[in-house]
Amino acid sequence: MYFGFVVSMWIHLLAAITWIGGLLFITMVIVPTLRMPEMRANALVLLRVTGRKFQRIAYATFVALVATGTTNLLLKAGSWSAVAALMPTTYGHLLIAKVALVLAVIALALYHDFVVGPAAARAMESDPRGGVALALRKRASWIGRINTLLSLVIMTLALLLVRGVPG
Secondary structure (H helix, E strand, O other): OHHHHHHHHHHHHHHHHHHHHHHHHHHHHHHHHHOOHHHHHHHHHHHHHHHHHHHHHHHHHHHHHHHHHHHHHHHHHOOHHHHHHHOOOHHHHHHHHHHHHHHHHHHHHHHHHHHHHHHHHHHHHHOOOOHHHHHHHHHHHHHHHHHHHHHHHHHHHHHHHHHOOOO
């Protein structure tokens, strides 16, 4: 049982590192690089290719995080009735907040990847400097920033769940 818990925690942590690290890499390396004047001509292609590659990784991490998070909770509590008993506690409140934010991040990622992102790409192909393209790029950018921030809040909640809330 202990070995299974350690493996599940390890996979959970690796998936979280992969997700947050990928978001930070996009924010701090890819986007600033694509804003360089000499990269402008290839920016849309590079963003589309890297975005698709990261998309597959991101959704795999979501599946891993949900599966291992559920496993970790059940192994830690021992039963679903014990999990239910945790809900009125500080631990339960932090857990509920974490799960709600995870659902929000997944929803925002789906919206970004399947609605706003493709619409922005189409608008940039037809009229790169047009108002629609700029508005959609801005919306996609803000969704990415919000998802990064929410992911860091989730990480903080995870640390509080593991280490406890100071007293």
